Amino acid sequence: MHLPLPDDFHAHLRQGDLMPGYVRDLAAQFGRAIIMPNTVPAMTSAKAIAEYKKEILAAAKDVRPDFEPLMTFKLNPNYTEQDLKDMMAVGVVAGKYYPAGVTTNSADGISDFEGIFPVVAMMEKLGLVLCVHGEEPGEFCLDREPAFIKRVETLAEKFPKLKIVFEHVSSAKSVEAVKKLGPNVAATITVHHLMMTLDDIVGDALRPHHFCKPLPKRPEDRAAIRKAAFSGSPKFFLGTDSAPHQLGKKECPCGAAGVYSAPVALPLLVQEFEKAGHLDKLPDFIAGFGADFYGISRTTKQVEIVKEPWTVPATVNGVVPLAAGETLEWKIKR
């Protein structure tokens, strides 16, 4: 079966020695990807982002020479309009809003919501997308996302021309909110939130490699996310939030949040859409609606995927991937 080559509208590649391997895993499955800025140090300047992009392109070269990283910056209240323009000139398409302390490398995130409005207004004016990690600090873990919805509604109301992506929606309430808001508000959906509930993390055993933010929630939340993904609504598209952490950073007393789905994303998506009887909705979900929302042209590239069982390795580049050790039915033909 041929499919359009997927775009990943939310991926983490880290930095340093580990980064090239993660880039290759991602570029093997995707033609373009939104690269998240929660590196250490964070991506906050045109200079750093240009350098990071160059390193990503160099790492992708052997796997997919035409791989396109779509760059982002980490939002803070201090940018000038010129800073934003300089970042756009090096390939930045979006800024990422991390509330303080809600996920990996977000201690430097936002705690003064209104304090970011001036920069958000500049983003609206310049046509930069605002990607939002929608979890309210300080709330009970399962309530953090629902508690944040009001902030997304406020942003949508105050900045009607701003494009907002409610990243990795994990609750039925957020799906409903995104549907109700205007066409400038969309959501990404991850492979793991399509597949898992909280039971898959702590139901019968503690599964640290499934632990991520926002937490997968109740069966009815997963059902709402699946319905949205299979609905053919242009407001919902793929962003894997593939987030590699080395095995030792997950299997320890204070484990990091993140699911490494890049090595298995497309085979799992084909499996899930096929199982649900909605394979016809997959092309737009993986390679249509996201591009439309970001205002970039849809890909003309294709990928071939074949029914050929294979077993997902126990580790990939030192990380335990999603579905490690499981046999998947679909395989990308190289």
Ligand code: DOR
């Ligand atoms: O589980 C997560 N991991 N959620 C995020 O929002 C960030 C990510 C990471 O960077 O590891």
Ligand code: ZN
């Ligand atoms: Zn993320």
